[in-house]
Amino acid sequence: MSARLDGKVAVITGGAQGIGLAIARRFVDEGARVVLGDLNTAALEAAVAELGGGDVALGVQCDVTSSSDVDGLIDTAVVAFGSLDVMVNNAGITRDATMRKMTEEEFDLVIDVHLKGAWNGTRAAAAIMREQGSGAIINMSSISGKVGFIGQTNYSAAKAGIVGLTKAAAKELAHLGVRVNAIAPGLIRTAMTEAMPERIWESKMAEIPMGRAGEPSEIASVALFLATPESSYLTGCVLEVTGGRHI
Known part of the structure; x- marks a missing residue:
């Protein structure tokens, strides 16, 4: 059985660590x-080396709030x-804080980075993909965008906005x-x-019917599904990967 992403090219923002790196690992494993793209150049270098170097992985310092940075990231992939x-x-x-304590700058920064x-990423990728007549765009929302969490008016608003953007x-x-x-x-751990x-x-764990936190690799598996023809009739969907929390 051939790898499910043989010959495919993927761009991942926030890709040098955490969930982004887990997705990158899974994608490389599948061909x-x-x-x-990441702001942390040291983490980028380490991630690229771990993934196998320049033949299969490249790192670009990228501030996703800058459309020119995102354009450059995507241009790197195409070139x-x-x-x-x-x-x-x-x-x-x-930048968690209650509304009473949250600064306007903390609100704006979280909205800018996430939403x-x-x-920026969806728009720039779509410009390339529409010419090819194919492509999969995967946006990272959060259960916080569905239910709202105390101390996260900025984050919950941004993640809810990503749902609207996606649809x-x-x-x-x-x-x-x-x-x-x-x-x-x-x-997710x-x-x-x-x-x-x-x-x-512990309070968050108590809300999870499956009784455990998720692993980054479990998000990567869902990203792989959305990236492949296995999800060919899915678009505009939000897949909740929560162990049953807030269903």
Whole structure:
């Protein structure tokens, strides 16, 4: 059985660590070549080396809030590897605080990185994919965008916005052969989530019917499904990967 992404080229923002890197690993394992965008150059270098170096992986320093940076990231993929078949808009940050304490700058930054970043990536990828008549765009939302969490008015708003962006873009691009879907992870075991205070972690665990946190590799498996023809009749969907939390 051949690898499911043989000959395909994927761009992944926030690809140097966490869920983004897990997706990159899975894609490379399935035969893809990947271009990772990230602000952390040291992490980019380490990720590219881990994935097998320049024949299969490249790293580009990229601020997803900058459309020119995102254009450059995608241009790198097309020039180096010849196409763009999968775009994963995964880059994200948190600046958690209650509304009373959250600054306007903290609100704007989270909206810009998540929502504007996903729009920049979707728009730039669509410009290439529509000419090819094919492609899969995968946007990273969150269960926070469905239910809203205390201390995350910025993050919940951004992740809900990504759902709307995904659905609208899916309608615009469907007739061109380009699919746009989103993943909404729940509690996933990453460096970011493991930095939570123990009491917060335990309270979130108590909400999960499956009784455990998810692993980044489990999000990568869903991203792989959305990237391949196995999901050929899916567009505008939000797949909740939460262990049953908030269903």
